[in-house]
Amino acid sequence: MSRPMKERFVEIPPLYADFKPGGVPGSRLRKLPLGLDEYEALRLVDYLGLEHREAAVEMEISRPTFTRLLEKARNKLSRFLVEGRHLIIGGGQVHFRDNMIKCQDCGHMFKTNMGGPLPEELTSCPSCGSSKLVDLAGGFGHGQCCRKHEEQRGSEEK
Structure with missing residues (x-):
C-alpha cells in the first residue's frame, strides 16, 4: 500500500483557472486538468526563477518530488499549447x-x-x-x- 500524498503548500490561489484556445467552444475541447501543486511548481521556477531546491522548501516537499511535479506540469502545459486543450487549474492536496x-x-x-x-x-x-x-x-x-x-x-x- 502506498503512502498517503503529503499536503503541498501554495502561496496564493491562481488569479485565473480556466484557459482555452480562442474561437473554439469549450464544449468541443478535451479538458486537461492542472493541479494546484503543479501550478505552484511552474509559478515558483518558471515565473519567479527559483532553483528547484528553493521551490521545494517553499512547498514543503522533497527536491526529487518537486522535480517530478514540475516535469508533469510542464508536460501538461506543452500539451495545452500543442494540442489546443481546455486547461483547468484546480484540485490536489494543497494548503494556501x-x-x-x-x-x-x-x-x-x-x-x-x-x-x-x-x-x-x-x-x-x-x-x-x-x-x-x-x-x-x-x-x-x-x-x-x-x-x-x-x-x-x-x-x-x-
Missing part, C-alpha cells in the same frame, strides 16, 4: 498560505494573510468600498483545509 480577494465592481485585487482577517470578516473593497468581493481561495475549496489544520493543532496541544 495567503489568499487573494477580488472586487467584482472595480477589479481591485488584494492579498490577505490566512493568519490574519478571514475572508468572512472582510466586508468591503479597500479601493471602492463595494461589498461585491470574491474569495479566490474559497473557489478552490479553501476553508476545509484550515479547519483540518485547526483540528490537528488542537489535538497536538492536548
